[in-house]
Amino acid sequence: MASTTLQEHEVAHHFDDLEQEFESQKFGMWLFMASEIMMFGALLVGGLFLLYLHPDAFAESRPHLDWRLGALNTFFLLTGGFTMARAAGFAQQREQGKVRTNLILSLLLACGFLVVKTIEYKAKFHHGLLPGHAFHGEGFTSLHAHIFFGYYFVATGLHALHVLIGMGLMIWCLKVSKRVQFTRDYYTPVEFAGMYWALVDLVWVFLFPLLYLVG
């Protein structure tokens, strides 16, 4: 059995005990999440600002985004959040195999998200729906359509970068799961990767309606 070769987690030398280690890490994670919320929050408020200033550009440009693809990506992200939470739950139960299965499922769903995003970007490039001076879309009456697509690429690009980082965390968790036995006392890597993925979900839940539905 592979589990017999796994080592138990040991508290890092600069912590007194497991409680101090976990609570310190959790505090750091929440601070990090807070900084991320501030960054994406500013971006979303910027989006609302642009929507208010150029409703014509949003109304005319939004139909060029396929809400079906956005909905599919919403499904991928929400299911990924669910499988990551399950992975953390199985880590608590020492079910190393099920942890890996759920991590791999989450990884595949994240890949699915990026594939859909690539399809969307490809269509935008093909039709010249690009930011600033690169914009050469045809049939637009609004003078500010390029601003919408500028916002679209910045917002979804930054979000996609976070999806990539989340995938990196999942791969890291998979590596840790081959080395260390997760227990009820130590499942921190999977829990924190799951929290990060929930943040990715949370941002998308605002971005999806702002870009694809409201306009």
Place this chain on the structure above:
Amino acid sequence: MEHGHDYQPGHTYNFQILGRVYAGLLVLAALMIGFFLMPIERLPIDWLDLHLIKRLLILADAITMVGIIAGFLMGLKYEKTKLNAVIFLSNFAFLTIFLLFVMADIGMRGAMDPSFTKQLNWKSPVTEENNKMQEAPAP
């Protein structure tokens, strides 16, 4: 490994609750798309801004989803250390203040600064291309 006392980090994950949360999120996502597809234009109501109602419904749906994600998937509901919850939630308070300032700015800048419209109507590439086409000599 010495733990000192019967300390257990975090909360115990309940798969049944997780399943319900996931189902709830999918239903809310479907509802959001339902609001978007709702043909409100056909309703014979002109005393109410139905487009605004539609936007508010979508926004309320998104906020509910965010609450569920933060509460259950991030584990905010089970957070024992209140400081962590305060740190996370205070962000939304700051964002609200930021949003209010932005709204006040948009709403009042025109009254204070007559050049507001000129400043924000950035030159569009579409306009530039149209101008070039108009300026080009006829063949």
